[in-house]
Structures are given as C-alpha cells and as structure tokens.
Amino acid sequence: xxxxxxxxxxxxxxxxxxxxxxxxxxxxxxxxxxxxxxxxxxxxxxxxxxxxxxxxxxxxxxxxxxxxxxxxxxxxxxxxxxxxxxxxxxxxxxxxxxxxxxxxxxxxxxxxxxxxxxxxxxxxxxxxxxxxxxxxxxxxxxxxxxxxxxxxxxxxxxxxxxxxxxxxxxxxxxxxxxxxxxxxxxxxxxxxxxxxxxxxxxxxxxxxxxxxxxxxxxxxxxxxxxxxxxxxxxxxxxxxxxxxxxxxxxxxxxxxxxxxxxxxx
Amino acid sequence: xxxxxxxxxxxxxxxxxxxxxxxxxxxxxxxxxxxxxxxxxxxxxxxxxxxxxxxxxxxxxxxxxxxxxxxxxxxxxxxxxxxxxxxxxxxxxxxxxxxxxxxxxxxxxxxxxxxxxxxxxxxxxxxxxxxxxxxxxxxxxxxxxxxxxxxxxxxxxxxxxxxxxxxxxxxxxxxxxxxxxxxxxxxxxxxxxxxxxxxxxxxxxxxxxxxxxxxxxxxxxxxxxxxxxxxxxxxxxxxxxxxxxxxxxxxxxxxxxxxxxxxxxxxxxxxxxxxxxxxxxxxxxxxxxxxxxxxxxxxxxxxxxxxxxxxxxxxxxxxxxxxxxxxxxxxxxxxxxxxxxxxxxxxxxxxxxxxxxx
Numbered sequence: 001x002x003x004x005x006x007x008x009x010x011x012x013x014x015x016x017x018x019x020x021x022x023x024x025x026x027x028x029x030x031x032x033x034x035x036x037x038x039x040x041x042x043x044x045x046x047x048x049x050x051x052x053x054x055x056x057x058x059x060x061x062x063x064x065x066x067x068x069x070x071x072x073x074x075x076x077x078x079x080x081x082x083x084x085x086x087x088x089x090x091x092x093x094x095x096x097x098x099x100x101x102x103x104x105x106x107x108x109x110x111x112x113x114x115x116x117x118x119x120x121x122x123x124x125x126x127x128x129x130x131x132x133x134x135x136x137x138x139x140x141x142x143x144x145x146x147x148x149x150x151x152x153x154x155x156x157x158x159x160x161x162x163x164x165x166x167x168x169x170x171x172x173x174x175x176x177x178x179x180x181x182x183x184x185x186x187x188x189x190x191x192x193x194x195x196x197x198x199x200x201x202x203x204x205x206x207x208x209x210x211x212x213x214x215x216x217x218x219x220x221x222x223x224x225x226x227x228x229x230x231x232x233x234x235x236x237x238x239x240x241x242x243x244x245x246x247x248x249x250x251x252x253x254x255x256x257x258x259x260x261x262x263x264x265x
Numbered sequence: 266x267x268x269x270x271x272x273x274x275x276x277x278x279x280x281x282x283x284x285x286x287x288x289x290x291x292x293x294x295x296x297x298x299x300x301x302x303x304x305x306x307x308x309x310x311x312x313x314x315x316x317x318x319x320x321x322x323x324x325x326x327x328x329x330x331x332x333x334x335x336x337x338x339x340x341x342x343x344x345x346x347x348x349x350x351x352x353x354x355x356x357x358x359x360x361x362x363x364x365x366x367x368x369x370x371x372x373x374x375x376x377x378x379x380x381x382x383x384x385x386x387x388x389x390x391x392x393x394x395x396x397x398x399x400x401x402x403x404x405x406x407x408x409x410x411x412x413x414x415x416x417x418x419x420x421x422x423x424x425x426x427x428x429x430x431x432x433x434x435x436x437x438x439x440x441x442x443x444x445x446x447x448x449x450x451x452x453x454x455x456x457x458x459x460x461x462x463x464x465x466x467x468x469x470x471x472x473x474x475x476x477x478x479x480x481x482x483x484x485x486x487x488x489x490x491x492x493x494x495x496x497x498x499x500x501x502x503x504x505x506x507x508x509x510x511x512x513x514x515x516x517x518x519x520x521x522x523x524x525x526x527x528x529x530x531x532x533x534x535x536x537x538x539x540x541x542x543x544x545x546x547x548x549x550x551x552x553x554x555x556x557x558x559x560x561x562x563x564x565x566x567x568x569x570x571x572x573x574x575x576x577x578x579x580x581x582x583x584x585x586x587x588x589x590x591x592x593x594x595x596x597x598x599x600x601x602x603x604x605x606x607x608x609x610x611x612x613x614x615x616x617x618x619x620x621x622x623x
Contacts, residue, residue: 223428226413226430226432254435
C-alpha cells in the first residue's frame with residue numbers, strides 16, 4: 001500500500017463503533033486523506049505533503065480486513081470519518097478526498113463544514129457520466145485504468161480477491177448516482193475553499209467533470225495535471241503535492257506566482 | 266486535392282552577405298525588409314485570384330531566408346489585406362513560446378480574419394532551438410505539452426489551472442476564443458510517432474513535409490492506424506503534405522533548374538555547431554529513428570513539366586493520403602520574384618484544374 005519509503009506510522013482509532021486504521025506523518029496543520037475505491041494507498045505525494053502538514057491517511061471502514069455492512073449510505077460513511085477525526089482531536093482540518101473518497105469528502109464537508117478548513121478533491125467521483133464503472137479486474141487491468149503511463153509505474157501488487165470483491169461491493173452499494181442533486185445543491189452553498197484536480201488522461205472519471213465542480217462551488221479552483229491518469233498523486237507526485245500544498249497554504253492567493261525566474265543574480 | 270501557397274517572405278539578400286547562420290542583423294536593410302512584407306500581400310492576393318485554397322506561413326529566426334519570426338503578426342497583416350484565402354500558420358513553434366500566448370494570438374488571427382485560420386502546431390527544426398535558448402533535448406516534450414495546453418485553452422469553458430511538466434499556470438481563461446468553434450482546423454505538424462499519436466488522440470489533422478512519399482506515408486499510416494484505435498477516421502483534408510515544387514514548361518527545363526540548385530541549405534549553421542546539434546536532437550518517423558536534417562537543402566518533391574508534376578501529385582495522394590499540398594514555389598538558389606509569379610501562373614493554368622479530382 002505504500003509507493004515509497006514512507007515515514008508514515010500506523011495507528012488505530014475507535015470511532016462510531018468501528019476500529020479505524022490510519023497512517024500518520026508530519027507536523028503542521030492537519031490534512032486528512034480519504035482514499036479511493038481501491039483502498040488506502042500512500043504515495044510519494046503523501047511524503048511531500050507531510051513536510052508541511054500533519055497528514056492522516058485513513059482506511060475507511062470496510063476497505064481493510066474488517067467488513068462494513070453498517071454504513072447505510074455515503075453520508076453515513078462521511079459521518080463516521082468526521083467522528084474519527086474528532087476522536088483524534090485534530091480540530092479543524094484540511095480534507096483531501098480521492099475518487100470515491102472525494103465523494104465521501106464532499107459529504108463530510110457538507111455535513112460538518114465547521115470541521116473543514118479547505119477541501120482538496122483528487123479526481124473526485126462525486127459527479128460521474130452515465131455508465132461510469134468503478135475500477136476492477138486484474139492488477140494489469142487496474143493499472144491500465146488508473147494510469148496514463150502504466151508502463152512507467154511499478155506493477156500493481158496482486159490484490160486479495162476476497163477483499164477486492166468486498167471493497168467493490170461496498171463502493172457499488174454506497175457510491176450513489178452519477179449526478180446527485182441533493183449533494184450538488186449542498187455544494188452550491190458550501191463556503192469552503194476547494195481545489196479540484198483532474199489528470200488530463202483520466203480514464204476512470206472524465207476530466208471534463210472538473211468544470212462542473214468549478215461552476216457549482218462558490219470557492220473552487222480547477223487544476224488539470226498534465227499527462228496524469230486517474231491516480232494523479234501516484235503518477236505525478238511532485239506536481240500533485242506542489243499545487244495541493246500551495247493551495248492549502250494560500251487558498252485563492254495561490255494564483256499569485258512565487259516562482260523565481262532569475263537565472264543569474 | 267486542395268492547394269496551399271507557402272509564402273516564405275523571402276528577403277533578397279545581396280550576394281556579398283556571409284551565408285552562415287545567424288546572419289549578422291546589422292546587415293539587415295530596412296527598406297528591403299519593408300519590400301518583403303509589402304510584397305507578401307501582392308503574392309498572396311495573386312495566389313488567391315489564381316484559385317489557391319490556402320496561404321501558409323511559418324516561423325523562422327535570424328535569417329533572411331524566411332522573414333516571419335512571428336507568423337501571427339504576418340497573418341494579421343494578410344488577414345486585413347487579402348479578403349478570402351484561408352491563412353494557415355504552419356506553424357508557430359510551440360516548444361519556443363508560452364502556449365497560452367499562442368492560443369491567444371491564434372484566436373485573435375482567426376477572429377480578425379473572419380474565421381480563416383488554419384492552425385499548425387510545430388516542434389520546430391533543430392536550428393530553431395538555438396534562438397530562444399531552448400534545450401533541444403526538451404523540445405519534443407515541451408511541444409507535446411504545449412499543444413495539449415493550447416487545445417485546452419481554446420475549448421475549456423471554465424477557468425482552469427495547469428500543472429504541467431514544462432508549463433504551470435494557476436488560472437487560464439483565454440479571450441478571445443477562436444471564431445471557428447470549437448476550434449479552427451488544427452494540425453500537429455511532424456512525422457514522429459509522438460506527433461501522430463497526439464493528433465490521433467486529439468482528433469486533429471497531421472501535416473508532414475519534404476520527405477519521399479513512401480517515407481511520409483509511414484508517418485501518415487501510423488497516424489491513421491492510431492486514429493482507428495481512437496475510433497475515428499481522418500479525411501483527406503486532415504493530412505497536409507508540404508513540399509517544394511519546381512515546375513517548368515517541360516521536364517527537361519525543370520531538370521536543368523534542379524541540377525543548378527545547391528545541395529546545401531542557404532544560411533547554414535557552422536559545421537561544429539551543426540555536428541553538436543545532431544548529437545543532441547533526436548528525431549523519428551513513425552517511431553523509426555532518423556537523424557535530424559541540419560544544413561541539407563530541402564528536397565524537391567514535385568519536379569517537372571505539368572504532366573509529370575500531376576503524376577507526382579497523384580502518387581503523393583496515393584502514398585500519403587494527403588488531401589492538401591502546401592507548395593513552396595521559390596526556385597532554390599534564386600530570389601527572382603518575377604520567376605515566382607511565373608511559376609504560380611503556370612501551376613494555376615496547367616496543373617491546378619487537373620488535380621482537383623485527385
């Protein structure tokens with residue numbers, strides 16, 4: 001589950017009747033990460049972000065060894081994750097959601113806006129075209145869906161077929177419709193700075209979905225990460241962490257460049 | 266077959282000038298430069314009257330050979346003075362420039378010309394990398410990224426940021442957008458596997474140039490195969506073949522002119538720079554490696570009297586699938602504008618009416 005020699009330490013928190021696993025590194029303002037449908041995954045981007053943030057990457061209930069028949073809806077799962085963050089005494093935190101976790105993150109921000117400083121959505125699956133399917137299949141199939149350049153990535157570890165089937169069933173049960181008017185109405189009223197990222201080569205959720213968030217949410221920025229597929233942080237970790245870190249630090253003011261072009265002072 | 270006239274904006278350099286690139290800019294004669302630009306309108310207006318479909322312009326630097334370092338500026342001037350012909354920028358060198366600026370300038374030209382822009386996006390020949398201090402080893406990937414960003418800037422309706430490898434923008438939202446919606450007819454220019462892949466993936470055209478028909482056919486074949494893989498089929502208007510033409514009344518006359526043409530390109534690079542550049546600039550045709558073309562005179566694909574040239578154009582269409590030929594009429598080694606107008610006349614009267622059905 002880790003792409004790099006990570007500094008992350010494993011821990012557990014009991015919240016909402018679940019024993020929830022997490023990985024944590026760094027210090028600074030808290031940054032909570034909710035993973036995608038394939039389960040938790042630490043990338044080099046987590047390492048980069050942990051230099052400036054206290055990064056807490058949760059394993060949502062049902063995505064690890066434990067089954068989760070209890071979460072009755074994606075809102076329910078979002079409440080559980082808010083409860084986990086509160087139990088850890090994180091206070092207000094930045095929230096980053098990946099794909100399916102992006103939809104959980106949207107609901108968490110909508111249901112508990114007082115907890116969320118800023119929202120980062122990595123290839124979010126909260127708005128999907130008709131017929132969109134979660135990623136499944138052999139490790140090779142999954143790599144071809146997730147990456148723009150699977151040939152440049154380390155091979156996907158073989159997944160336990162029982163766990164993979166269980167995760168897929170859970171996502172299918174909870175993910176809801178491609179367009180959810182109730183959620184979209186709430187996003188229109190969401191007064192939280194948001195950054196929405198899509199890889200230009202995303203083959204799971206079309207990057208064109210990005211503009212819908214930008215249009216709906218009053219304080220959202222859309223950024224395309226060039227030549228990345230769906231798993232942006234895994235495929236272009238430096239690019240991902242640079243813009244996410246800058247946005248979390250400065251919000252709207254991140255449009256002002258601090259890039260130095262002096263070659264020879 | 267559609268036909269484009271390649272306007273090179275050729276400056277009449279006196280023979281006393283040194284012939285090595287870069288030409289000393291102190292040797293530039295402002296009066297002659299002004300004549301070049303004014304003459305562009307005469308030549309292009311003439312090509313329009315003769316029935317040419319497009320005029321094409323290109324970007325070159327630091328030499329009198331082609332005096333259009335900013336093709337968008339030339340295009341704006343032509344747009345205001347020549348009323349109907351399509352104006353093809355083949356093209357802005359994407360690797361050189363700020364891609365957002367290119368997107369904005371091309372949108373301006375399209376609008377100023379009443380929707381007559383044809384956009385070709387180009388990596389640029391090896392020597393051009395020397396002008397703006399660009400590492401030739403990065404030019405391929407800068408071009409790929411820049412092209413994608415230009416298309417995005419034209420078509421994305423909401424403000425967006427771009428987190429690239431070579432380009433980074435926190436917010437992009439260009440005004441004006443192109444007059445032709447969603448975008449002008451657009452081509453990736455090049456024979457490489459990367460150019461073909463990009464064009465196929467983005468449903469745009471491909472422009473190839475100067476090589477033998479069978480070799481260029483490999484590049485267009487790769488492009489068409491990739492288009493099929495992406496679920497679409499390009500039409501003949503989506504393949505451009507740029508070439509030099511040496512048309513005369515008879516084959517023998519054309520052959521004599523050909524034999525008199527120089528083997529070395531005008532205003533070549535010094536040998537040491539050329540050799541060093543060859544080492545760092547990699548090129549390919551549909552994935553097969555080839556050396557960059559540096560200092561060699563460009564070949565002339567169409568040579569002969571009208572009958573022979575018509576046969577060659579037919580063969581070009583058969584082997585490359587091109588539905589548009591973009592023709593450089595300047596007889597190599599000569600800079601006589603009268604000869605150019607004569608060649609245009611001859612082409613329009615003896616060749617053009619007989620290639621429309623090819």
